Amino acid sequence: METAQKTERQHPVGGSEAEAIIEVRGLTKRYGGDTVVKGIDFDVKRGEIFGLLGPNGAGKTTTMEMIEGLRRPDDGYARVAGYDTRSQLAKVKEVIGVQLQATSLFDLLTVREITRMYASFYNTPTVPIEPLLESMILGDKLNGRVKHLSGGQKQRLAIALAIVHSPQVVFLDEPTTGLDPQARRTLWDIVLRLRDEGKTIVLSTHYMDEARILADRICLMDQGKIVALDTPANLISSLASESAIEFRLPAGDHAAGADHPSAERLAERLETIDGVRRIEFRKESWVLYTDALQRSLTGLIAFAEQEGLALTDLQTRTATLEDVFIQMTGRSLREE
Numbered sequence: 089m090e091t092a093q094k095t096e097r098q099h100p101v102g103g104s105e106a107e108a109i110i111e112v113r114g115l116t117k118r119y120g121g122d123t124v125v126k127g128i129d130f131d132v133k134r135g136e137i138f139g140l141l142g143p144n145g146a147g148k149t150t151t152m153e154m155i156e157g158l159r160r161p162d163d164g165y166a167r168v169a170g171y172d173t174r175s176q177l178a179k180v181k182e183v184i185g186v187q188l189q190a191t192s193l194f195d196l197l198t199v200r201e202i203t204r205m206y207a208s209f210y211n212t213p214t215v216p217i218e219p220l221l222e223s224m225i226l227g228d229k230l231n232g233r234v235k236h237l238s239g240g241q242k243q244r245l246a247i248a249l250a251i252v253h254s255p256q257v258v259f260l261d262e263p264t265t266g267l268d269p270q271a272r273r274t275l276w277d278i279v280l281r282l283r284d285e286g287k288t289i290v291l292s293t294h295y296m297d298e299a300r301i302l303a304d305r306i307c308l309m310d311q312g313k314i315v316a317l318d319t320p321a322n323l324i325s326s327l328a329s330e331s332a333i334e335f336r337l338p339a340g341d342h343a344a345g346a347d348h349p350s351a352e353r354l355a356e357r358l359e360t361i362d363g364v365r366r367i368e369f370r371k372e373s374w375v376l377y378t379d380a381l382q383r384s385l386t387g388l389i390a391f392a393e394q395e396g397l398a399l400t401d402l403q404t405r406t407a408t409l410e411d412v413f414i415q416m417t418g419r420s421l422r423e424e
């Protein structure tokens with residue numbers, strides 16, 4: 089069904105021995121009184137697709153632009169291929185490619201003209217233009233004007249412009265936002281191919297599926313902080329073992345919310361039920377996350393009987409990546 093399939097790695101990335109091509113340490117950005125990126129640390133390994141996943145406002149763009157040298161960090165630093173983005177920006181620019189927003193392209197030029205123009209900006213060697221555009225599935229658009237391209241074609245042209253100088257690292261900020269499903273899949277294929285050709289890719293997205301399909305590792309961001317960083321396989325397998333039990337309690341002290349003193353005591357006791365790993369109270373429901381659904385369910389029912397609690401709307405389900413995000417942040421990844 090999906091044309092974008094993650095192929096088995098042909099080069100050894102993912103092992104802890106893989107070389108870090110990007111180092112981010114204590115990276116911080118403040119606007120007025122707000123700290124929007126809060127001292128984050130991570131490495132991007134050479135040859136991987138590194139996904140920054142988080143809701144709008146999480147700090148993904150700010151983080152990427154500090155690494156690209158487009159915004160100055162207020163604290164901390166980023167290094168790309170060993171070059172500090174604050175003091176060695178010219179060197180950084182040689183090794184990175186940044187996908188421009190499609191809206192900032194010159195509309196009246198043809199695809200070939202704009203690509204030539206971008207290539208002319210570099211003193212270093214650039215790649216042959218026609219094969220590059222063909223590889224971006226724009227071979228039949230060489231003489232077409234930019235303004236007549238579809239959204240997906242513009243995004244692919246923006247990637248072509250970003251890699252015309254053959255950079256080692258490519259930054260793609262929400263590359264498929266606003267595209268239809270077919271155009272998204274075409275773009276996914278291109279991103280995977282770039283990785284297979286040896287490029288390192290830093291990609292931001294607020295789409296869970298995109299991160300799961302493309303990223304070798306996902307850095308989950310929220311409110312300027314990293315909430316989790318792992319391979320999708322590890323994130324997903326850690327979830328696969330988890331189930332959720334949801335229920336409500338009749339109005340009263342326990343239903344008042346997790347902050348209420350008696351609810352806090354209740355939460356402490358629910359936590360002692362066999363298999364229960366954590367407890368949440370949200371939208372007037374209690375949620376028990378468990379490794380052992382049957383045992384926890386039996387334990388909960390026995391507990392409720394013993395305490396005289398009348399459980400209502402009791403249901404069980406498998407936890408999802410969305411649950412992980414909610415567990416870690418208390419919020420949903422999706423747009424509210």
Ligand SMILES: Nc1ncnc2c1ncn2[C@@H]1O[C@H](COP(=O)(O)OP(=O)(O)O)[C@@H](O)[C@H]1O
Pocket residue numbers: 119124142143144145146147148149150151
């Ligand atoms: N130039 C700016 N001035 C003030 N606030 C900004 C600026 N750029 C970003 N922000 C704020 O920083 C936060 C993170 O923004 P951003 O990095 O764009 O998040 P994301 O890309 O994850 O949606 C948001 O709250 C945003 O409003």
Ligand SMILES: [Mg+2]
Pocket residue numbers: 148149150261262
């Ligand atoms: Mg953004």
